[in-house]
Protein backbone atom coordinates (compact mmCIF):
# COMPACT_ATOMS: atom_id res chain seq x y z
CA UNK A 1 0.00 0.00 0.00
CA UNK A 2 1.45 3.28 -1.13
CA UNK A 3 0.02 6.43 0.48
CA UNK A 4 0.67 10.03 -0.49
CA UNK A 5 0.53 12.48 2.40
CA UNK A 6 0.14 16.10 1.28
CA UNK A 7 1.67 19.07 3.09
CA UNK A 8 3.56 17.28 5.83
CA UNK A 9 5.80 20.35 5.94
CA UNK A 10 4.58 23.93 5.59
CA UNK A 11 6.15 26.06 2.86
CA UNK A 12 8.06 27.94 5.60
CA UNK A 13 9.50 24.63 6.87
CA UNK A 14 10.47 23.58 3.35
CA UNK A 15 12.23 26.94 2.90
CA UNK A 16 14.07 26.50 6.22
CA UNK A 17 15.20 23.00 5.26
CA UNK A 18 16.46 24.20 1.90
CA UNK A 19 18.31 27.14 3.46
CA UNK A 20 20.10 24.85 5.96
CA UNK A 21 20.85 22.23 3.29
CA UNK A 22 22.27 24.88 0.92
CA UNK A 23 25.01 25.54 3.48
CA UNK A 24 25.57 21.89 4.48
CA UNK A 25 28.43 19.58 3.53
CA UNK A 26 27.16 16.72 1.33
CA UNK A 27 28.86 13.34 1.23
CA UNK A 28 28.60 10.27 -1.01
CA UNK A 29 25.32 8.47 -0.28
CA UNK A 30 27.10 5.11 -0.25
CA UNK A 31 28.33 5.92 3.29
CA UNK A 32 25.08 4.57 4.76
CA UNK A 33 24.32 1.90 2.16
CA UNK A 34 24.68 -1.84 2.72
CA UNK A 35 27.20 -3.77 0.62
CA UNK A 36 24.64 -4.67 -2.02
CA UNK A 37 22.87 -1.33 -2.26
CA UNK A 38 26.19 0.59 -2.39
CA UNK A 39 26.60 -0.80 -5.90
CA UNK A 40 23.29 0.65 -7.10
CA UNK A 41 23.20 3.93 -5.17
CA UNK A 42 24.51 7.16 -6.72
CA UNK A 43 23.47 10.24 -4.75
CA UNK A 44 24.61 12.65 -2.04
CA UNK A 45 23.63 12.78 1.63
CA UNK A 46 24.11 14.87 4.74
CA UNK A 47 26.13 12.97 7.41
CA UNK A 48 23.63 11.47 9.88
CA UNK A 49 25.43 12.82 12.97
CA UNK A 50 25.90 16.39 11.67
CA UNK A 51 24.15 19.27 13.51
CA UNK A 52 22.09 20.16 10.42
CA UNK A 53 20.83 16.57 10.01
CA UNK A 54 19.86 16.51 13.69
CA UNK A 55 18.10 19.89 13.56
CA UNK A 56 16.14 19.13 10.39
CA UNK A 57 15.49 15.55 11.51
CA UNK A 58 13.77 16.92 14.62
CA UNK A 59 11.74 19.27 12.44
CA UNK A 60 10.54 16.35 10.28
CA UNK A 61 9.71 14.17 13.32
CA UNK A 62 7.73 17.05 14.81
CA UNK A 63 5.81 17.43 11.53
CA UNK A 64 5.04 13.68 11.48
CA UNK A 65 3.59 14.02 14.96
CA UNK A 66 0.89 16.38 13.70
CA UNK A 67 -0.06 14.22 10.68
CA UNK A 68 -3.11 12.02 11.35
CA UNK A 69 -2.70 10.45 7.90
CA UNK A 70 0.86 9.29 8.70
CA UNK A 71 -0.37 7.89 12.03
CA UNK A 72 -3.15 5.83 10.43
CA UNK A 73 -1.14 4.71 7.38
CA UNK A 74 2.04 3.78 9.27
CA UNK A 75 0.81 2.94 12.80
CA UNK A 76 4.33 3.91 13.88
CA UNK A 77 6.12 2.30 16.81
CA UNK A 78 9.57 3.80 16.18
CA UNK A 79 10.84 6.19 13.53
CA UNK A 80 14.54 6.31 12.68
CA UNK A 81 16.11 9.79 12.55
CA UNK A 82 15.26 11.26 9.12
CA UNK A 83 18.12 11.63 6.65
CA UNK A 84 18.55 14.02 3.74
CA UNK A 85 19.68 13.32 0.20
CA UNK A 86 19.99 14.91 -3.21
CA UNK A 87 20.25 13.72 -6.78
CA UNK A 88 22.14 15.99 -9.17
CA UNK A 89 22.15 15.37 -12.94
CA UNK A 90 23.26 11.82 -13.71
CA UNK A 91 22.53 10.56 -10.19
CA UNK A 92 20.16 7.64 -9.65
CA UNK A 93 19.30 4.75 -7.33
CA UNK A 94 18.85 1.48 -9.24
CA UNK A 95 16.21 -1.12 -8.21
CA UNK A 96 16.66 -2.46 -4.67
CA UNK A 97 14.80 -3.43 -1.51
CA UNK A 98 15.71 -1.51 1.64
CA UNK A 99 17.53 -3.37 4.44
CA UNK A 100 15.21 -5.11 6.90
CA UNK A 101 17.14 -4.17 10.04
CA UNK A 102 18.60 -0.75 10.74
CA UNK A 103 20.68 0.46 13.67
CA UNK A 104 19.50 3.55 15.53
CA UNK A 105 22.54 5.88 15.36
CA UNK A 106 24.31 6.44 18.67
CA UNK A 107 22.48 3.61 20.45
CA UNK A 108 22.81 -0.15 20.51
CA UNK A 109 19.21 -0.34 19.37
CA UNK A 110 17.95 -1.80 16.12
CA UNK A 111 14.62 -1.40 14.41
CA UNK A 112 12.85 -3.47 11.78
CA UNK A 113 12.19 -1.31 8.72
CA UNK A 114 8.53 -1.91 7.82
CA UNK A 115 7.78 1.35 6.03
CA UNK A 116 9.94 3.56 3.82
CA UNK A 117 9.16 7.26 3.51
CA UNK A 118 10.29 9.95 1.10
CA UNK A 119 9.53 13.59 1.87
CA UNK A 120 10.06 15.82 -1.16
CA UNK A 121 11.95 19.09 -0.64
CA UNK A 122 12.07 20.24 -4.29
CA UNK A 123 9.08 21.09 -6.45
CA UNK A 124 8.66 18.77 -9.47
CA UNK A 125 9.10 21.56 -12.04
CA UNK A 126 12.60 22.32 -10.68
CA UNK A 127 14.14 19.08 -12.00
CA UNK A 128 13.71 16.50 -14.75
CA UNK A 129 13.57 12.76 -14.02
CA UNK A 130 14.06 11.70 -10.39
CA UNK A 131 10.71 9.90 -10.06
CA UNK A 132 10.51 7.38 -7.23
CA UNK A 133 9.25 4.18 -8.87
CA UNK A 134 7.68 1.63 -6.52
CA UNK A 135 6.38 -1.83 -7.38
CA UNK A 136 3.17 -1.82 -5.37
CA UNK A 137 0.55 -4.54 -4.90
CA UNK A 138 -1.50 -3.17 -7.79
CA UNK A 139 1.38 -2.44 -10.18
CA UNK A 140 4.19 0.03 -10.58
CA UNK A 141 3.66 3.58 -9.35
CA UNK A 142 5.74 6.62 -10.23
CA UNK A 143 5.85 9.29 -7.55
CA UNK A 144 7.03 12.88 -7.90
CA UNK A 145 5.35 15.19 -5.41
CA UNK A 146 5.31 18.90 -4.54
CA UNK A 147 7.83 20.08 -1.96
CA UNK A 148 6.49 19.36 1.53
CA UNK A 149 4.52 16.27 0.44
CA UNK A 150 5.52 12.74 1.42
CA UNK A 151 4.98 9.19 0.22
CA UNK A 152 5.03 6.09 2.43
CA UNK A 153 5.29 2.54 1.05
CA UNK A 154 6.11 -0.91 2.40
CA UNK A 155 9.84 -1.52 2.82
CA UNK A 156 9.22 -4.92 1.22
CA UNK A 157 8.69 -3.16 -2.15
CA UNK A 158 11.26 -3.21 -4.93
CA UNK A 159 11.87 0.44 -5.86
CA UNK A 160 14.25 2.80 -7.63
CA UNK A 161 14.83 6.47 -8.38
CA UNK A 162 14.98 7.43 -12.07
CA UNK A 163 18.11 9.34 -13.10
CA UNK A 164 17.86 13.11 -12.68
CA UNK A 165 18.63 14.69 -16.05
CA UNK A 166 18.41 18.39 -15.12
CA UNK A 167 18.14 20.38 -11.90
CA UNK A 168 18.50 18.76 -8.49
CA UNK A 169 16.08 16.66 -6.43
CA UNK A 170 16.34 17.13 -2.65
CA UNK A 171 14.46 15.09 -0.10
CA UNK A 172 14.30 13.53 3.31
CA UNK A 173 13.95 9.79 3.77
CA UNK A 174 13.56 7.53 6.78
CA UNK A 175 12.29 4.19 8.00
CA UNK A 176 9.53 3.32 10.43
CA UNK A 177 8.91 0.21 12.48
CA UNK A 178 5.16 -0.24 12.55
CA UNK A 179 3.06 -1.64 15.38
CA UNK A 180 1.56 -3.86 12.66
CA UNK A 181 4.39 -5.46 10.67
CA UNK A 182 2.29 -7.20 8.01
CA UNK A 183 1.67 -4.99 4.97
CA UNK A 184 -1.70 -6.56 4.12
CA UNK A 185 -3.03 -6.19 7.68
CA UNK A 186 -1.81 -2.59 7.81
CA UNK A 187 -3.46 -1.82 4.44
CA UNK A 188 -6.73 -3.34 5.64
CA UNK A 189 -6.68 -1.29 8.88
CA UNK A 190 -5.94 1.85 6.85
CA UNK A 191 -8.91 1.26 4.53
CA UNK A 192 -11.15 0.59 7.50
CA UNK A 193 -10.01 3.73 9.34
CA UNK A 194 -10.51 5.89 6.25
CA UNK A 195 -13.98 4.36 5.88
CA UNK A 196 -14.85 5.24 9.47
CA UNK A 197 -13.62 8.81 8.97
CA UNK A 198 -15.86 9.12 5.87
CA UNK A 199 -18.88 7.65 7.70
CA UNK A 200 -18.43 10.04 10.62
CA UNK A 201 -18.73 13.01 8.28
CA UNK A 202 -22.31 12.00 7.48
CA UNK A 203 -23.47 10.13 10.56
CA UNK A 204 -23.56 10.92 14.28
CA UNK A 205 -20.83 9.25 16.39
CA UNK A 206 -23.46 7.19 18.25
CA UNK A 207 -24.94 5.75 15.02
CA UNK A 208 -24.95 1.93 15.40
CA UNK A 209 -23.00 1.50 12.12
CA UNK A 210 -20.28 3.92 13.21
CA UNK A 211 -20.08 2.27 16.63
CA UNK A 212 -19.79 -1.22 15.11
CA UNK A 213 -17.12 -0.20 12.62
CA UNK A 214 -15.11 1.69 15.26
CA UNK A 215 -15.29 -1.26 17.67
CA UNK A 216 -14.24 -3.61 14.89
CA UNK A 217 -11.27 -1.40 14.00
CA UNK A 218 -9.98 -1.21 17.57
CA UNK A 219 -10.52 -4.90 18.24
CA UNK A 220 -8.67 -5.90 15.07
CA UNK A 221 -5.87 -3.50 16.01
CA UNK A 222 -5.71 -5.14 19.45
CA UNK A 223 -5.28 -8.57 17.83
CA UNK A 224 -2.62 -7.51 15.35
CA UNK A 225 -0.56 -4.89 17.14
CA UNK A 226 2.89 -5.70 18.62
CA UNK A 227 4.38 -3.20 21.03
Ligand code: NI
Nearest residue numbers: 096097098159
Ligand atom coordinates in the same frame (compact mmCIF):
# COMPACT_ATOMS: atom_id res chain seq x y z
NI1 NI B 1 15.49 2.48 -1.02
